[in-house]
Amino acid sequence: MGLVVQKYGGSSVADAQGIKRVAQRIVATKKAGHDVVVVVSAMGDTTDELTDLAQQVTPLPPPREFDMLLTAGERISMALLAMAIAQLGQVAKSYTGSQAGVLTTSQHGRAKIIDVTPGRIRQALDEGAIAIVAGFQGVSQDTKEITTLGRGGSDTTAVALAASMGADVCEIYTDVDGVFTADPRIVPTARRIPRISYSEMLEMAACGSKILHLRCVEYARRYHIPIHVRSSFSTKIGTWVADPEVVETARRAHVTDTPDPIEEAEMEQPIISGVSHDRTEAKITVVGVPDKVGEAAHIFRTLADAEINIDMIVQNVSGVATGRTDISFSLPRVDGQQAMTSLAKIKDTVGYEQLLYDDRIGKVSLIGAGMRTNPGVAARFFQAISEAGVNIEMISTSEIRVSVVVDEDGVDAAVAAAHHAFDLDATEVEAVVYGGTGR
Amino acid sequence: MGLVVQKYGGSSVADAQGIKRVAQRIVATKKAGHDVVVVVSAMGDTTDELTDLAQQVTPLPPPREFDMLLTAGERISMALLAMAIAQLGQVAKSYTGSQAGVLTTSQHGRAKIIDVTPGRIRQALDEGAIAIVAGFQGVSQDTKEITTLGRGGSDTTAVALAASMGADVCEIYTDVDGVFTADPRIVPTARRIPRISYSEMLEMAACGSKILHLRCVEYARRYHIPIHVRSSFSTKIGTWVADPEVVETARRAHVTDTPDPIEEAEMEQPIISGVSHDRTEAKITVVGVPDKVGEAAHIFRTLADAEINIDMIVQNVSGVATGRTDISFSLPRVDGQQAMTSLAKIKDTVGYEQLLYDDRIGKVSLIGAGMRTNPGVAARFFQAISEAGVNIEMISTSEIRVSVVVDEDGVDAAVAAAHHAFDLDATEVEAVVYGGTGR
Known part of the structure; x- marks a missing residue:
């Protein structure tokens, strides 16, 4: 079948209950016959708590050490998620950004991904395991220092991994059902957008939409990775961020929940x-x-x-x-x-x-x-x-x-x-x- | 001057205050002219809290993932300690066990140190920095997996690093003033032992004394590393665990707080x-x-x-x-x-x-x-x-x-x-x- 990369944000793994719910979802995807690579953020408020600890020590933490500190957050969530999957009878192995081969520039706190060399992740999949990868972090290509990617980093990790491994879809799980025509808190009658092109999504991200970060969408467009933005709290189809031919490719890989081609064709493009x-x-x-x-x-x-x-x-x-x-x-x-x-x-x-x-x-x-x-x-x-x-x-x-x-x-x-x-x-x-x- | 390895336990770095106090102590050693390598445990109750999180997810966590989880603890304390040192105007860099070259066997939860290849630590010292190393953890030599060393692991990390780098002394900081003739909670008139031989300390560790772990003392004896057990809450001289000729070598390296040779010679060996x-x-x-x-x-x-x-x-x-x-x-x-x-x-x-x-x-x-x-x-x-x-x-x-x-x-x-x-x-x-x- 296909190779699915799934990314779960901090609100989806905020506590043990959330982690168990996400684990079930991952196992279901695995049982549907797909290889699964999961990218996970730090649990709920962990990043804020670690930042607060740093502030108690010094008002101006050295960036290298601040990155070292923050990366503890995903280490905790990814290990717990692997445990929860093991509890359901599947083998899961967690990997830091460095172990997963996420190579970045050396600007601490806002490093950019240069390349992904996912040898260990590929090996884990070949052994039948589910691979869990820490989002938001990597290792600098020249200095071998631990780095973080800055805002939206976990989404970018997921899309970059998906690109380097030739995944059929990158699913971004969040706490809303997809991309909407406006912020539902302002416009209660906002509609879910079934599919949106990379260009439009880029403009949305640049204009204040917080659902996907600009860099992540740029990465997806460059490598033709379809992104499926959806809620980890429901099983509804979310929003596909991709051009039509990319969606078609995903459909042929039998990736679940691709939009219906007939419906798509009939639907007048707004x-x-x-x-x-x-x-x-x-x-x-x-x-x-x-x-x-x-x-x-x-x-x-x-x-x-x-x-x-x-x-x-x-x-x-x-x-x-x-x-x-x-x-x-x-x-x-x-x-x-x-x-x-x-x-x-x-x-x-x-x-x-x-x-x-x-x-x-x-x-x-x-x-x-x-x-x-x-x-x-x-x-x-x-x-x-x-x-x-x-x-x-x-x-x-x-x-x-x-x-x-x-x-x-x-x-x-x-x-x-x-x-x-x-x-x-x-x-x-x-x-x-x-x-x-x-x- | 000399090369001093210092190890601080969880109670010494239990909160931001403790971390700042320890940082001052480290900077004082550096300012006395020594190269300083610091091994640090997880803060206070962190390990217990992480264990509790794992228990909320599964009663039987896979050992690989449990090690991945627990190693987040030292990652947090070492980054914070490096920040606190930077705040005092010195350069400090933190390193995971893996980065510090702590190579172990592959038994998760009770790995043994096989070798230490401290190239990056040596480089940090050469650049004038203070190196902070995560205790209790390493990377397995054959499988490249993150491991933990089990009970007493941070002490062993410190002594193993001291041995591999030819340190002049390994100072183990704890919450008591040294090794006593009996547990002071049972015998209030117990005396601090100024110096004790490796053999005697080994017997003490094997017979229930919790102050140093057996493996750590064995390592020190094999590589002739003098251990100075002392309190991070006072500046008193503690207990030197070493044979007399090893203490003499430390004294020649001008390591501070070595026992007085005249006093030692006059003192009748009990x-x-x-x-x-x-x-x-x-x-x-x-x-x-x-x-x-x-x-x-x-x-x-x-x-x-x-x-x-x-x-x-x-x-x-x-x-x-x-x-x-x-x-x-x-x-x-x-x-x-x-x-x-x-x-x-x-x-x-x-x-x-x-x-x-x-x-x-x-x-x-x-x-x-x-x-x-x-x-x-x-x-x-x-x-x-x-x-x-x-x-x-x-x-x-x-x-x-x-x-x-x-x-x-x-x-x-x-x-x-x-x-x-x-x-x-x-x-x-x-x-x-x-x-x-x-x-």
């Missing part, structure tokens, strides 16, 4: 896949920049040198009388302090008048491959938001996305209005949030 | 080093064994086949009328059930009459190299115990040890009486038990 939102950005306005060649370049070069990622940029039309203009841009709130400090240093060189900082903003994005060929989508989006009484402060677009920055208090209304305007509402409530721990 | 006791054994009596050649051999071969370690053996003089004899032996209580089951199976073959089991016994041992040349030591020991009103059930002796089995309730009285009879009492109370956690 213009819009969903509405994302993001409350993690801030806006900086540089007021009264002299309208001379190179001033904007100077500003953004300064920010680039400080390693600050800019998202959206708006430059006002220069005032004829004053010969000055305002430049606004959005950036991650965590970089706000750093950006303001860097810009303050070039006030005299640039000759701008004032710096304004606003972190009470939110970004709302409309995503859909269909908007390429459907004129008027952006207009309908802006109109819906305006009719909801929300003022648009900034706009940016791509081929398959339109984003606006609005006042933070207007985010919910804007998301709901856009969702409704593009007929995304389900007739009944589909989204359930599972998890005994409330995470 | 006949008796101390009194140990052990409440972990049981006694089995095989009643009415036919007095024929090979019957005793059959009994003990059966026990050996069941991998049960016998301690003391007594065979009564055969009754002339009956042609039968009784054989008693002591063994670890944990093996009692298994031994009784094995012996019951050979009842008909051997033709004995009855099996008796008694786990309400205790063993009291007198240890001292001086007894070789002092006749009458055993007689004085037996007399002291008799005068304390305690009945002696079994006796065994070595060149430097006399042990008796008594009723469990008589252990305290026997220890105190023997301690007093050989003038071991201090004039004032020396022993202090430290530790904020009460462990």
Whole structure:
């Protein structure tokens, strides 16, 4: 049959009960005839608890040691999960990132996977065992030091392993039933998306959807790995993140729960896949920049040198009388302090008048491959938001996305209005949030 | 200057405060000009908590996975300790047993160290760093699996590392001030022993003293590593476990706190080093064994086949009328059930009459190299115990040890009486038990 990689997040293995439930699910997949590789995160709050311990010792832990500390978390969950599987009569062996051959760059805390050499995992499968691999961690290729991958790391481990082993599907288990057309906490009538293309999912991840990390989706797209996002608390089919031909390949490997091809063919591809939102950005306005060649370049070069990622940029039309203009841009709130400090240093060189900082903003994005060929989508989006009484402060677009920055208090209304305007509402409530721990 | 290996047990690093205190001690040693390698156990109750988690998942965890789980404990403590040292301005790097080159046999849960290849530790020292190594764990030489060393494992890691690196001293930090002439909880006037030979310490460890594990002392003797047992809660000199010439070598390396040579020379070597006791054994009596050649051999071969370690053996003089004899032996209580089951199976073959089991016994041992040349030591020991009103059930002796089995309730009285009879009492109370956690 096929080779299935499954990834379970911290909320799915929050306690002994959760670990046993997940073990049953894994054993069921094995008994269906598949080879199974499991990637697991640290249990529930373990990472927070370890971080707290470190803070008790020092406010500034050395990154190498902080990685060594955090990797204890997956070590615990993976060993317990292997035990729970053994209890059900199957052989399971757990492997650290290093043992599983997850080779990374050497930046502690945000290492990137360079290569995966899964020799020991392959051997475990050949011996009939289920392999359990620690997510979020690896070993640096040059220095042989233990590293962690940063946010979304376990998902990326799973997809990278799936790619290196030629898996037929990478199942990402979480505490919701899949990817929805909007956050169900804001739009209760949000619909589960049965399948979404890599490009659309990338835009969603970039625009605030937390369900899959950007890097993980990029990896999947590059190696044509179908991702199946689903809940570990139910047996429902979730969301397939893949282009149609990739899904077809998975189907031929008899991987369970692939979308029905007839249904898929009959289903009209919607213009819009969903509405994302993001409350993690801030806006900086540089007021009264002299309208001379190179001033904007100077500003953004300064920010680039400080390693600050800019998202959206708006430059006002220069005032004829004053010969000055305002430049606004959005950036991650965590970089706000750093950006303001860097810009303050070039006030005299640039000759701008004032710096304004606003972190009470939110970004709302409309995503859909269909908007390429459907004129008027952006207009309908802006109109819906305006009719909801929300003022648009900034706009940016791509081929398959339109984003606006609005006042933070207007985010919910804007998301709901856009969702409704593009007929995304389900007739009944589909989204359930599972998890005994409330995470 | 010298190379110092320091080992800190779980009670010394029970919380963030303890870790910071230990870090200061390590930095002080480094600042005194020594290279420092630190071996650390898991924090306080971590091992118990992890064991409890495993029990919640399965009553019988696979040994490979149980080792994987437990080794998370030292990973946490060693990373935190390295952070605390960094906080004090020194560079520290933590290493797992595997990274430190601790190569073991492949028996999970009770692996033995085969070799130590401390290339990375040596490199860390060469770079001026303090190396922190996880105790209790290693990697199996043939299968490359993570292993744990079983009871006393961290002490053994420390001594093995000290041996492989040619350290000048191995300091074992604990929550008492050293090795005492008796357990201070039983004999409040017990004296700290300034220096004790490897042979005597081996006998003490074998006779119930918990301060150092047998394997660790054996390792130290084989490689001539002086062990300095002392408290992490005070700066007092503790007990040097080493033969005199080994101490002399350490002194020449300018290792701090070596015993004063003049004091040592002036000090008359006592006949008796101390009194140990052990409440972990049981006694089995095989009643009415036919007095024929090979019957005793059959009994003990059966026990050996069941991998049960016998301690003391007594065979009564055969009754002339009956042609039968009784054989008693002591063994670890944990093996009692298994031994009784094995012996019951050979009842008909051997033709004995009855099996008796008694786990309400205790063993009291007198240890001292001086007894070789002092006749009458055993007689004085037996007399002291008799005068304390305690009945002696079994006796065994070595060149430097006399042990008796008594009723469990008589252990305290026997220890105190023997301690007093050989003038071991201090004039004032020396022993202090430290530790904020009460462990």
